[in-house]
Amino acid sequence: MPRVKCPKCAQFENIHKAGIVRNKQRYNCKNCNYHFIQDKKKTKNSSEPGRNDKQTSMQDIAQAAGVSIATVSRALKNKSDINRETSKLIKELANSMNYQPNILAQSLVTRSTHTLGVIIPSLETTIFSTMLSGIQEVAATAGYRVIICTSNEKHEREVANIQALMNNMIDGLLICHSIQTKTFEHLRIHLGKRIPIIQFYRVAVGLPISQILANDESGAEVVTEYLLKKGCKKIAVLLGPKELSLTQNRLQGYLNMLRKYKIKFDPKLLAHVDFSQESVIRSVNNWLEQFPELDAVISISDKSAAQIITYLKNKKIKIPQKIRVVGFGNEFVGEMLAPKLTTYDTQTRIIGEEASRLILEQIISGSRDITTKTVPGHLIIRESA
Amino acid sequence: MPRVKCPKCAQFENIHKAGIVRNKQRYNCKNCNYHFIQDKKKTKNSSEPGRNDKQTSMQDIAQAAGVSIATVSRALKNKSDINRETSKLIKELANSMNYQPNILAQSLVTRSTHTLGVIIPSLETTIFSTMLSGIQEVAATAGYRVIICTSNEKHEREVANIQALMNNMIDGLLICHSIQTKTFEHLRIHLGKRIPIIQFYRVAVGLPISQILANDESGAEVVTEYLLKKGCKKIAVLLGPKELSLTQNRLQGYLNMLRKYKIKFDPKLLAHVDFSQESVIRSVNNWLEQFPELDAVISISDKSAAQIITYLKNKKIKIPQKIRVVGFGNEFVGEMLAPKLTTYDTQTRIIGEEASRLILEQIISGSRDITTKTVPGHLIIRESA
DNA sequence: ATGAAAGCGCTAACAA
């Protein structure tokens, strides 16, 4: 029982609720048939003075200003239909009371959180943090926050992250798939929804989702042709896992050029690695054993290229005289190596920026057109090739 | 006017609202004094079939199961006071209807978002992305999301980010200050609040905020002593901006060892840089001109150390024979250099992990004890010193 | 074991 006492007959029993008026509960005492009201407002700011737990709300400002909450909302939102005086007073009050809007409440009503979600395999790989930086920069400029979740290259974490983010936390999702991810049901179920999704860098083919990509195929073509023109005959290629579209595309570019220059393709010159130093070194070693005449290596990343260069130098193999090495990504490390790394700059940062721009556009315009954009890169010639 | 028609007298005028019953608006027609009800429920799922805009809510499940929303909530939350059958039915229903809870609504009620906010100067600096990775990893394990905002080393962006995050979006804030940040009013105003704040790596001194720090002073001592024992006499130190506690601490460690080994301190051997390659090279050049007998450089980071090594090699200065170089941070690049970089491993990842752990503990336990934790590092001896 | 209802803090449609 709510333990309400009738002010007339002073009874606790048979008191029934009878609607609410102005945030006050009306009661009806069945004993004496008396209707009365009792203020329901909790005693606010009742916590100890030590911790000012309670944020000031519009309610508080309204009370202080002697206006309604709606008026406060209007003032703070700079709506037109409000008295300039009132508005000024309210804003000053809000300021002095150190008012901060509750974004959750705002978002719940407006159905927009001004937050982008990004799912990325790792934060510790240079290209990913560079893309992220591009995403973040564009988003921040547009007044959007970014929630970042890492999948750590695990499929189940990617799935869990998507689930978690798609529950109204974000206005748009940017995703770069984990290596493990080979099925895309977890993405497909979100496709019809209000929240736009864009894939970048590593994408799933065949899904109706917009994509922002590096120019992998033509990048591989440029690199391969460059090496071919330098007279290389045996060009090995270090690739990522077979399933990645990126891997396929680079391979395609490589093959295109072999065909163009009428070089016979030898599948033994391909290696698929998992980005670990160990797998990189193992691949290089295999090549060295099988192909004494090996004269070039195209690496999947600058980091791997750095490992390759270090390894070859240990073996006293001259770079670029005996073997030319080319990387992908134009990471910082390339310039620090000796010899300095020749690399294909995939414009990683731009990829992030473009992805961010595209999703913001979709969020703001409401359009869900499916587009695929390829960010052009270029070869940076240094010393290693 | 709401344009409500009285079903009895078919009039539109003089219809007054008269309370709400079961989500239906009751009206009273003053013309014929007839009370009637009109369903207020919007026609749900009324959007075109192309886009299933509407997420299924508890309301929908309740309707489908023929129970109240409260019961659905109880079932999905695995509360005890619920029939096992009912619970099972509801859960199956929720599953088949592909229900996703609205986190905003949940958070609004429970006042907890299961999200950490992190403010960091940049994503493209190795140590920061490593710390972030540590934070993210611990947070994810505990079921927390991470919102990352970069200040880009700008004070005003740090301030704006803090404001934005502290508006109920997050349960805890981890902050690593921008270089520009020299006043801390923007932090202080949030100190009394419900949301705990922790500083890491770069911290403000004198504020009642918990801190997770690298062992900078003792790290600098270890490095300096190591060089001293190798016989170095002229040890230059590349430091960050003077204001950073980190800078002060490393300097202190350096001075401690000079005193211990009775070496006279020369302030010209210090340089404060802004992390740009240009400022690093300029400092090194200055030293080279002023101190022909220079025999060691302690660098602020491995990245700067890499730049120094590259520069010295260009100048045909032998490392470590003529000049020894030691870095800080144990970044990936150190192992790729020739000679390989000797560096003080500050255990950056652990710093992130510890910060994450501490704030999660404060969030969960509610305690706000102010602690300062220093993460121990160690010297990694390679070839450059 | 279940339902009714209040309310988290806000926006917006509508009424005055």
Next chain:
DNA sequence: TTGTTAGCGCTTTCAT
């Protein structure tokens, strides 16, 4: 120009 009210989707008392 301002106030009233409903409601966003959920949790949580209280009453049954």
